Amino acid sequence: MKYRVATSSLNLRDFPSANDNSKILTQIPFRHTVKLIEKTTSDWWKVKLLNTDKEGFVFSQDIEHVDETTDEIADIEVPNFEPGSKGSLDNKLETYKPLGDPAIPFRDLTSVASKLSSIRKIIDTLDVSKSFRYEKDDSDTYCNIYTFDYCFFAKVYIPRLRWTDTAIEALENGNEVPLVFGETVRPFYSNYIYDWFLQSASAFDWERVSDVDALQKKVNDNGGVGVICAKRFILNKSGHVVVVVPETETEKAFRLEGKVIYPLQSQAGMDNYNYFSEVRKDWWDSKDPEKGYSSAIFYYHD
Numbered sequence: 001m002k003y004r005v006a007t008s009s010l011n012l013r014d015f016p017s018a019n020d021n022s023k024i025l026t027q028i029p030f031r032h033t034v035k036l037i038e039k040t041t042s043d044w045w046k047v048k049l050l051n052t053d054k055e056g057f058v059f060s061q062d063i064e065h066v067d068e069t070t071d072e073i074a075d076i077e078v079p080n081f082e083p084g085s086k087g088s089l090d091n092k093l094e095t096y097k098p099l100g101d102p103a104i105p106f107r108d109l110t111s112v113a114s115k116l117s118s119i120r121k122i123i124d125t126l127d128v129s130k131s132f133r134y135e136k137d138d139s140d141t142y143c144n145i146y147t148f149d150y151c152f153f154a155k156v157y158i159p160r161l162r163w164t165d166t167a168i169e170a171l172e173n174g175n176e177v178p179l180v181f182g183e184t185v186r187p188f189y190s191n192y193i194y195d196w197f198l199q200s201a202s203a204f205d206w207e208r209v210s211d212v213d214a215l216q217k218k219v220n221d222n223g224g225v226g227v228i229c230a231k232r233f234i235l236n237k238s239g240h241v242v243v244v245v246p247e248t249e250t251e252k253a254f255r256l257e258g259k260v261i262y263p264l265q266s267q268a269g270m271d272n273y274n275y276f277s278e279v280r281k282d283w284w285d286s287k288d289p290e291k292g293y294s295s296a297i298f299y300y301h302d
Contacts, residue, residue: 008155016044089131115223134268146268190239230293242267254278
């Protein structure tokens with residue numbers, strides 16, 4: 001039977017944690033799939049981390065059963081690497097993996113106040129305006145990587161990788177497929193993220209929102225995560241994705257007659273901003289056939 005991680009991350013241990021000599025083998029990311037080997041006790045189950053050779057014990061309350069009669073295998077086998085040790089804010093190594101830096105805080109879900117406070121700490125620590133990980137280069141910009149990192153530490157899921165067609169075919173035939181970047185999995189760029197939101201985001205508890213005023217209010221009131229994703233007219237050019245973040249005492253959305261016109265956002269791109277609003281106006285509504293976007297969507301997650 002298959003299960004998937006229901007928390008932001010899950011410790012895979014060599015023995016149940018009640019054992020004094022129990023060690024953490026790895027952290028399994030949110031929504032990653034595991035195969036049940038044995039229900040050792042009511043609290044601790046032995047599992048195999050799919051697409052790897054790792055086996056160990058997990059806390060049973062932190063995983064949920066996958067109904068394989070209703071879920072498509074390509075959706076079940078969300079391709080996520082465990083947090084990497086090589087990548088950092090100071091380099092561009094292993095940007096396809098979550099950052100494994102323990103100094104970067106996760107969103108504290110205890111209360112609205114703790115959510116708001118910890119989001120500010122995430123933005124300050126990732127420091128997209130200065131961190132080399134997100135700095136544009138001659139070939140690319142990194143809006144998708146920054147948005148993935150932000151969401152990872154905010155404890156909500158968006159995809160960073162997708163299976164190749166060959167890998168999907170193997171999965172559909174019931175086979176396990178190893179995670180090999182560039183061979184079995186490839187990056188999820190912004191135009192694909194747009195499609196993913198429309199097709200799959202609701203399964204990961206994302207809610208589509210009608211406009212930026214409503215999105216900013218939800219983010220402010222609940223300490224949640226907002227996203228604006230826009231798809232290019234020219235599909236071989238990068239789309240764009242940004243996070244909408246809670247307002248602070250000094251950082252504000254732009255309002256006209258009390259209504260948010262330009263929400264408070266954080267982004268990597270041609271220019272990187274920890275916070276911005278009116279400086280890029282309603283960038284998602286640009287209809288320039290060369291540089292503009294065919295459509296944009298707004299999503300929210302608690």
